[in-house]
Amino acid sequence: QKEVEQNSGPLSVPEGAIASLNCTYSDRGSQSFFWYRQYSGKSPELIMFIYSNGDKEDGRFTAQLNKASQYVSLLIRDSQPSDSATYLCAVILGGSYIPTFGRGTSLIVHP
């Protein structure tokens, strides 16, 4: 069992809809959580980070962290075709300084 799990998808949503991406992690002591967007052939780009339980909003993006249930989510409101990419979840597991990545979820936003 991987320490950071994501459904590989693809997740397909229509333009204008809300895309919901989920990530679970194994270590209850984890403190820092990140979402990266990776376009095909490009490197990961940091889009959100969250350190406390609850929601954090930035523009069309909302990160949700639930430490009791050990999951972190990314919501993308008013999805656009330009949001089509792979979304990587990264977690700094308890006792580590090093982010561990999930395999990523492919998101397709169709017009």
Added chain:
Amino acid sequence: GAGVSQSPRYKVAKRGQDVALRCDPISGHVSLFWYQQALGQGPEFLTYFQNEAQLDKSGLPSDRFFAERPEGSVSTLKIQRTQQEDSAVYLCASREDRGRFHEQYFGPGTRLTVT
């Protein structure tokens, strides 16, 4: 400001050749990470530096892989006697690591193809 840069962006090596991949982190960033990313997978950790000290090299797949950061800035990942299974994208990331925030930023990567 300038982001993380890596060179070369693409490298084709014949099996058995040695290669050296360079990373220039964001100025002032204390921590530097190397990752390997295979197609369809997330980045896999290789090694981690804090300034010039290599604090963790547990992800290096074999003793053919070697990394250094002698002055605490630029880092080089060297792969000796390359094998076909070394073909991947090698990503470098840096992190400021001052205070409680731990955001990490990636460079564009080096795509290595071993023929």
